[in-house]
Amino acid sequence: MLARLILTYPDAMRRLGVALIILVITLGLFQLGVSSHWLGYMLPSSAPWVTDNPLVSRLVSSLLIALILAANWTLLRVLPRRWQIIGVWIELFVLLMLFFYSFNLSFAFIAKKIGFLITQGVTTTLFISAISIAVATVIALAGAIAKLSRNGVIYGLATFYTSLFRGLPLLMQIYIIYLGLPQVGYVIGAIPAGILALSLCYGAYMTEIFRAGIESIDRGQSEAATALGLKPGQTMALVILPQAMRIIIPPTGNQFIAMLKDSSLVSVVGVWEIMYLARTQGQTEFRHIEMLITASMIYWLLSIGLEYTQSRIEERFGRFNVR
Incomplete structure (x- = not known):
């Protein structure tokens, strides 16, 4: 058991580090008061305990965003450098356009x-x-x-x-x-x-x-x-x-x-x-x-x-x- 733990120690530490990063991002988004209105469109009506509770919905929303960011980071890492740059530009541009779109522009x-x-x-x-x-x-x-x-x-x-x-x-x-x-x-x-x-x-x-x-x-x-x-x-x-x-x-x-x-x-x-x-x-x-x-x-x-x-x-x- 001890030998197995030693052999898997680097992977375990890496997973622990990823989990800590996700936790920090989640808490940071929660403290920033990230909007949770979009959860009402994604979650089924059978989950009122999430959508009807402001604190829980904010926490779930922050966690989901943190998981999406982590998955996105993992996906970008496996791409060639050129496509990493293109991907980052496209994603940030889309986020910028969504930010502007939220202004209810004419x-x-x-x-x-x-x-x-x-x-x-x-x-x-x-x-x-x-x-x-x-x-x-x-x-x-x-x-x-x-x-x-x-x-x-x-x-x-x-x-x-x-x-x-x-x-x-x-x-x-x-x-x-x-x-x-x-x-x-x-x-x-x-x-x-x-x-x-x-x-x-x-x-x-x-x-x-x-x-x-x-x-x-x-x-x-x-x-x-x-x-x-x-x-x-x-x-x-x-x-x-x-x-x-x-x-x-x-x-x-x-x-x-x-x-x-x-x-x-x-x-x-x-x-x-x-x-x-x-x-x-x-x-x-x-x-x-x-x-x-x-x-x-x-x-x-x-x-x-x-x-x-x-x-x-x-x-x-x-x-x-x-x-």
């Missing part, structure tokens, strides 16, 4: 408004984001080179710029540019003000990313390029930047995605982008949640597109990996 209203939200809102958002990304990239490259300069004046300008625009909230920058510039005689439109604010703000953050990427390249690369007769500009464009991109691209891609979402802040100055239209269109029939959920899904799809673009660019510059 899908007819969404269908009526989504066309205008895409043709006007998405177009404006992409226009603002694309120009802001391009301008911010140029600013970041110039700022990074300036922060690497030995000239005190240039270095001082770069550090002051990054400190100021990283230190102020983006919403405040939009207001200052849109409302402040007319005070000195320069009237600026809402869209140019939003583009300028996004470019200056994210250019400051990306300056540090570019600087770190450039500094990560061994100084011997620059010395070798100089020995071959390349000018400083050629060295930066042909030698340093291609190698630095493998470090610059991942955090820069995150900044681009954040900029896409932060473009919603320009709605405060009346720009007809996704967030502005979602808010105003929802007010027409007091269907705010429908428009907000629709806008959130559009932002998510746009972010997925940027993530895919980022991964392709990373693959492109991966061949410059320095060993």
Whole structure:
């Protein structure tokens, strides 16, 4: 008997661990007050002792959900890694859609408004984001080179710029540019003000990313390029930047995605982008949640597109990996 217990000890401990995990999940769901209304549809009418007792029904509901999660985990573990990822994405997406469905949404209203939200809102958002990304990239490259300069004046300008625009909230920058510039005689439109604010703000953050990427390249690369007769500009464009991109691209891609979402802040100055239209269109029939959920899904799809673009660019510059 003792030998049998020793031989089966690992399996017994594994089963005990699984049971403890299920117990912890059950108690956690019970404490969260998980809804038990769905039990009335699943259990037969001959089980009133469950459906009519709130505490028992909550406990049974929590236990069933914990068992479903455990079975789902067991099933996913036996799948290949690729299918594990696909399975997790599908399951979480379905849960997200069920969560939204529980809001009692008016899908007819969404269908009526989504066309205008895409043709006007998405177009404006992409226009603002694309120009802001391009301008911010140029600013970041110039700022990074300036922060690497030995000239005190240039270095001082770069550090002051990054400190100021990283230190102020983006919403405040939009207001200052849109409302402040007319005070000195320069009237600026809402869209140019939003583009300028996004470019200056994210250019400051990306300056540090570019600087770190450039500094990560061994100084011997620059010395070798100089020995071959390349000018400083050629060295930066042909030698340093291609190698630095493998470090610059991942955090820069995150900044681009954040900029896409932060473009919603320009709605405060009346720009007809996704967030502005979602808010105003929802007010027409007091269907705010429908428009907000629709806008959130559009932002998510746009972010997925940027993530895919980022991964392709990373693959492109991966061949410059320095060993």
